[in-house]
Amino acid sequence: MSYDFKTLSDADFEDLARDLIGRLLGLRFEAFCTGPDGGMDGRHSSAEGAVILQAKHYAGSSAAQLQAVMKKERTSIDTLDPARYLLATSRQLTHKTKAELAALIGPSLKSEADIFGPDDLNKLLRDYPDLEKAHIKLWLSSAAVLDRVVNAAAHTFAAIARDEIEAKVRVYAQNPSFSESAAKLEDQHVLIVSGPAGVGKTTLAEMLSYAYLAEGWELVPIRSLDDGFASLNDAKKQVFLFDDFLGRVALDKHALSMKDSDLARFIKRVRSSANARFILTTRAYILEEARRVSEYLADQRLDVSKYILDVGIYTRRIRARILYNHLLVAETPVEHIRALIESGKLADIVDHKNYNPRVIEWMTDRFHIGALSAADYPAAFLEGLRNPKGLWDTAFRTHIDDRCRHLLFALFFCSEYGDDIDNARVSYDALHHALCNRYGLPRDPKDFEEAVRILEGGFIAVSGDRLSFINPSFRDYLTEYLDDQVLLRGFAGTSRRSDWAEAVWRQGQRGATLGSLNPELAASFVSVAEAFQNWPTWKRYKADPRSMVIADGSNASRLKLILDWWNHCKEPRLIAAALALASSPPDGWNSWRDSEPAIELIRQLRDGDYFDEFPAAEELAQLIEAGLLRMLKSGVSSDDIEKLSDAIEENQTHLGPDICTAMNQLIADEFAEIYQRISDMDSESTLDEYLNTLTRLAPRAGLSKAQIARATDAVSERKIEVADKAESAEAPAFAQKRDDKNPFDDSDLINLFTPLLRRVSC
Structure with a gap:
């Protein structure tokens, strides 16, 4: 693979040059940041004198620009008077350019071969592939x-x-x-x-x-x-x-x-x-x-x-490089970088007790910098480290309007990984409509699209058909902001999915002491619980309508949620909602999502220590059990057999005999259809685990030693078939440690950031 090195920063390129040329010459170079008059990015000292390496990352620049900067370096080179001078550059070099550079460098350059261009560096990468893998960037x-x-x-x-x-x-x-x-x-x-x-x-x-x-x-x-x-x-x-x-x-x-x-x-x-x-x-x-x-x-x-x-422990050099990389990649305005350097606050930022890459990311983001003048930037950066929550608070409260805040509220209670735009829109429309009516706010049919447009890049990320928070720290901020029972009671009734409703409920329970009640918030979900029976748990996958994907919380999780609400408020309508849902669960009971929690719920209903005051406990348990029995008789995936059998075994004293009988029949079917079951299994470890599972479950179903032996033989035959196909993975070659023992003082810190003034302004 051949590289042009344009994706590397100056500091990354210097590290690479030190490692490659050091390996070639069998030397260990001390690391130095680029300085205004230092003239070296690496040094090897010995009795014969110093070997000095300088790296000039000028990919994309003209030969004249590289020659101009080397002409300025001549004084520093002569002052250093090294026994040998080496130059590495990412600028493409011709024979003529090398000769011109050699003349500018002077007698410290012993040979034009000591000028390494990108072609030379790529050859070294091919010669030393372990160094290529060590430089993961x-x-x-x-x-x-x-x-x-x-x-x-x-x-x-x-x-x-x-x-x-x-x-x-x-x-x-x-x-x-x-x-x-x-x-x-x-x-x-x-x-x-x-x-x-x-x-x-x-x-x-x-x-x-x-x-x-x-x-x-x-x-x-x-x-x-x-x-x-x-x-x-x-x-x-x-x-x-x-x-x-x-x-x-x-x-x-x-x-x-x-x-x-x-x-x-x-x-x-x-x-x-x-x-x-x-x-x-x-x-x-x-x-x-x-x-x-x-x-x-x-x-x-x-x-x-x-x-x-x-990973919370970083050396000073690494902290500085994280800040350096963010400033570079975010294309931070040159005047803001100059203000950081000239203010003398770079060391305060890098050494701050609250130093955190997430704060660094936010304080170098264009959205935030746009509201700060260069003069105010260093002080604001330090304030962001002193009070990270304040970063979001000002922007959230003063920089956006209500329609945008409502979208952020709606997205907060969606999946923490973000959500489909369609799902987010449904949640937003219901919440936005309710809040606008309550507080007398204007509302427009295009509010969702406008809110997404305004928030993108600053608060949310839009990736394909998904919305998500741009930074996890904003979710942390909203977690505290939404610690408001009155606000949450207004949110509860706007739920259009059970998992969204559960997220609102969990937020309301945040920080509550064990056993404490929250009756008013629980009662706010009554109409939502009654709607569960009409909300699907699965939906068609957009990219492939033949496939189904999860649309919402499972039926078992919905029942547990209803019972949790009932425990807090004792609202009779919740009893009716639970019975209706258990009688006719949307999309039926699913072995993958429902079996274990449903069995646990039956045990709790019949145990007496959980729902002893629930007046329809036995009736609800019977409805759930009848649904699970239908599910078992219709067939269960082999992948679900073990955990389902374990759940039934653990709770069998609270289950009817028909459930155990149906489960044992499923186990027997696994043995009877063993050849079909293992035909798609493609590794010895998977087959071994499956056989161990069957062997463990066999006694529960009363299966004979002969049946177990037949299954063992089938698995052995299948293992022979797949043995030649299995490919063992070789250990990756990127686990080489990097040396970070060189000192890194304030002058090194300044020298690291100074080249950004040139690169950002170009």
């Missing part, structure tokens, strides 16, 4: 790799444009966390990236994912473990990315109790496969709370702690 920003990332993203919920991906790669400041996390991931196959909010967990996870993608792996971003199980294919090299897997704002203990066993099972599956990697991100405090609540995450046999990586 170089190859991740290449056209071929970007195309792979874009094509992979186009088939996932994380679909983003090419320029967005390229910007992320350019902004990323490579640091030891990348190689350390890559090594952990290769060793354990699973990596949980944890740390405080905004330190770069998602960025690190994405860079790791993109690196695997560039190595020929398939990238599979997932929003649930069900997505992961459905996509896992051991015959392919796959890297799974589960961003913020325990929630962005607060841990839902109930949801975790239902899913932590699936997490343990998925981790086990990934660890057993040579061709799978699993990257998860979460905030440190949420992970610790989850480990306290979850028996699975706390299980020492799972030893989940070894996957944890805290």
Whole structure:
């Protein structure tokens, strides 16, 4: 692969030149930032004298511009008087240009061969492929790799444009966390990236994912473990990315109790496969709370702690590079950069106790800078670090109108990953209409389109047919802003989806003490609960109408929500709504989404400790059980058999005998149709796990040793068929540590940012 180096910053190019030429000569260069009179970007000292390396990143500039700057450098070169001078440049060079540069440099240049142009550097990259992989920003920003990332993203919920991906790669400041996390991931196959909010967990996870993608792996971003199980294919090299897997704002203990066993099972599956990697991100405090609540995450046999990586610790040089990259990529006005340098506040920003990449991103964003003069920029930057919430507060309260605020409210209660524009519009129209009527605000049919247009780029991102918040910190801001019971009661009745209603309810419960009641808010959802029976849980996929995708919360989650509301307000209409929903659930009961929570709900209804005051507890339990029985008799996916059987086994004292009989028949059917079931399984680890599952379930269904032996033989035969097809993944070559031990004082800091005055103004 040949590079023109245009995607690299000056600092990135200097790092690359030091590593390549140092490897060629067998020398270790000290790192120095470009300075006004330093004349060196790398130095190797020895008894024979100093070897000085200078890097000039002039890709796209004219030969005359490069010659002019080297003419100015002559005084510094003569002052340094090195034993040997080396020049690396990204500007294309001819023989004539090299000769002219040699004359300008003077006697310190021992040979024209010590001038390295882009062709020379590309040859060194081919000679030292490990260095190419070590400089991830170089190859991740290449056209071929970007195309792979874009094509992979186009088939996932994380679909983003090419320029967005390229910007992320350019902004990323490579640091030891990348190689350390890559090594952990290769060793354990699973990596949980944890740390405080905004330190770069998602960025690190994405860079790791993109690196695997560039190595020929398939990238599979997932929003649930069900997505992961459905996509896992051991015959392919796959890297799974589960961003913020325990929630962005607060841990839902109930949801975790239902899913932590699936997490343990998925981790086990990934660890057993040579061709799978699993990257998860979460905030440190949420992970610790989850480990306290979850028996699975706390299980020492799972030893989940070894996957944890805290990316909140950055050296001064790395902090400076993060700021530098953001200023460069955001094309920050040159006068604002000059103000930062001349104000003397760069060190205060980089060393600030609240330093956070998320704040850096916001304070270099054009939307925010546009409201600040250059003179005010340094002080505003420091204020943003002192009070990060204030960044959003002023903009939210004073820079946008009510129709825009209403859209942000509506989007907040949609999926935390964003939502389809159509879904967002439905939620917005209902909420906007209600708020305008309540507060006497004007309303126009085009308010949604106008709000999207105004907010795009500043508060929200529009990617294809999806809307999402442009920065997770704004969701954090709204979480506190919407801690308002009166406001939420007005929102409740405008719900048009059960998951949106649940998000409003959870927000209302935020911070409530255990067992506290919220009757007024709960009563606000009565009309919504009555509408659940008419809202579909599935819908046609736009890109392929033959496929179905999730449209809303499951029927089981809706019933739990209704019962939760009833517990708080004892409204009789909620009893009728629950019975009606259980009698005729939209789209029927689904084994994947409903089985476990529905069985748990039956147990709770019959236990007496949960809904002892609910007057129709047994009637509701019977309706749910009848629906589950119909589901079992109509057939269940093999993937759902184990967890469904486990749920029934655990709660069988609260279930009727027909449920257990139907479940045992499903297990028997798995054995009877074993050859058909395993025909699509494509790896030995998947087959082994399936056989282990069947062997474990067989006694429950009273199956004989002969039936188990037949299944074992079938699996053995299938393993022979797929053995030659399975391709073991080679360890990626990008886990090389970078040296960051050189000192980085205030003069280095200034020298790093000074070239931005030239590059931004060009």
